[in-house]
Amino acid sequence: xxxxxxxxxxxxxxxxxxxxxxxxxxxxxxxxxxxxxxxxxxxxxxxxxxxxxxxxxxxxxxxxxxxxxxxxxxxxxxxxxxxxxxxxxxxxxxxxxxxxxxxxxxxxxxxxxxxxxxxxxxxxxxxxxxxxxxxxxxxxxxxxxxxxxxxxxxxxxxxxxxxxxxxxxxxxxxxxxxxxxxxxxxxxxxxxxxxxxxxxxxxxxxxxxxxxxxxxxxxxxxxxxxxxxxxxxxxxxxxxxxxxxxxx
Amino acid sequence: xxxxxxxxxxxxxxxxxxxxxxxxxxxxxxxxxxxxxxxxxxxxxxxxxxxxxxxxxxxxxxxxxxxxxxxxxxxxxxxxxxxxxxxxxxxxxxxxxxxxxxxxxxxxxxx
Numbered sequence: 001x002x003x004x005x006x007x008x009x010x011x012x013x014x015x016x017x018x019x020x021x022x023x024x025x026x027x028x029x030x031x032x033x034x035x036x037x038x039x040x041x042x043x044x045x046x047x048x049x050x051x052x053x054x055x056x057x058x059x060x061x062x063x064x065x066x067x068x069x070x071x072x073x074x075x076x077x078x079x080x081x082x083x084x085x086x087x088x089x090x091x092x093x094x095x096x097x098x099x100x101x102x103x104x105x106x107x108x109x110x111x112x113x114x115x116x117x118x119x120x121x122x123x124x125x126x127x128x129x130x131x132x133x134x135x136x137x138x139x140x141x142x143x144x145x146x147x148x149x150x151x152x153x154x155x156x157x158x159x160x161x162x163x164x165x166x167x168x169x170x171x172x173x174x175x176x177x178x179x180x181x182x183x184x185x186x187x188x189x190x191x192x193x194x195x196x197x198x199x200x201x202x203x204x205x206x207x208x209x210x211x212x213x214x215x216x217x218x219x220x221x222x223x224x225x226x227x228x229x230x231x232x233x234x235x236x237x238x239x240x241x242x243x244x245x246x247x248x
Numbered sequence: 249x250x251x252x253x254x255x256x257x258x259x260x261x262x263x264x265x266x267x268x269x270x271x272x273x274x275x276x277x278x279x280x281x282x283x284x285x286x287x288x289x290x291x292x293x294x295x296x297x298x299x300x301x302x303x304x305x306x307x308x309x310x311x312x313x314x315x316x317x318x319x320x321x322x323x324x325x326x327x328x329x330x331x332x333x334x335x336x337x338x339x340x341x342x343x344x345x346x347x348x349x350x351x352x353x354x355x356x357x358x359x
Contacts (some may be wrong), residue, residue: 022328043339054350108274111318121259232318243307
């Protein structure tokens with residue numbers, strides 16, 4: 001949005017102020033620096049998941065003989081195989097795949113909102129922002145269902161070493177495998193889910209500001225771009241969570 | 249309370265090529281995700297390491313498209329791009345350091 005700001009390009013005055021470093025506005029630059037620090041946080045989460053997983057023995061046998069046990073790390077596609085309204089049907093990773101598609105699509109609608117903003121197309125921004133918000137809320141709803149299923153567990157549950165049977169998961173014990181497995185599930189998908197939630201809140205704020213004409217009076221839609229960066233980052237993190245938590 | 253007002257600004261027409269390019273990236277992301285599924289569920293279990301290699305490769309393809317196209321980093325100044333990309337080298341270092349550590353812990357317990 002450099003067209004709304006006069007940029008001083010005389011190299012003698014570079015240190016005199018009024019020059020945008022990297023030709024990016026202050027807000028966008030700061031959003032990028034925030035995102036890189038957020039990326040470090042998520043990297044630390046995922047890498048420590050890898051470390052703790054490496055620390056536990058892996059499952060050795062074939063997938064068809066797999067059963068939950070406290071003595072080895074579970075195979076993710078055996079844990080996440082439930083789908084709403086298909087009780088008892090094994091659909092490995094289908095639900096989490098659907099969630100991935102929903103988040104990618106809401107990222108696409110966000111790009112379209114940014115594009116509409118560049119053209120000062122207020123109706124376009126409104127339309128695509130509302131789709132982005134719907135996508136985000138759908139993802140959150142899916143995640144709520146997945147958490148609920150994970151916490152309540154399967155019908156059979158799983159036998160602990162002392163002979164008792166546990167159903168589902170909490171922060172101390174879970175039917176799927178070592179306690180750390182559920183702890184990491186809650187922390188990684190929970191931290192990501194909170195990012196999605198705050199993303200939806202920011203998207204709604206921008207949608208509101210576009211709708212009542214605040215952004216139009218300001219003369220540019222750069223706020224859509226800044227919040228868009230955050231929203232794409234949330235999608236980016238999910239791409240990594242999907243691979244390293246659910247697929248590998 | 250701010251009253252909604254009727255817009256007086258006429259939006260510029262959309263550039264069809266630009267819109268088509270956005271959907272093109274979306275299709276690539278969708279196809280790569282579908283391919284990840286195919287690898288996860290159809291490739292034999294014994295190809296475990298190869299599957300992990302494919303998953304990581306496809307993840308970085310997706311990440312590249314999201315960061316470079318959707319987040320527009322590929323079209324910013326090169327110096328801004330590297331300012332964002334180079335610090336991620338620290339992540340690679342952390343990965344190496346902690347995985348060596350994890351291996352040692354595993355050996356100390358089960359080795």
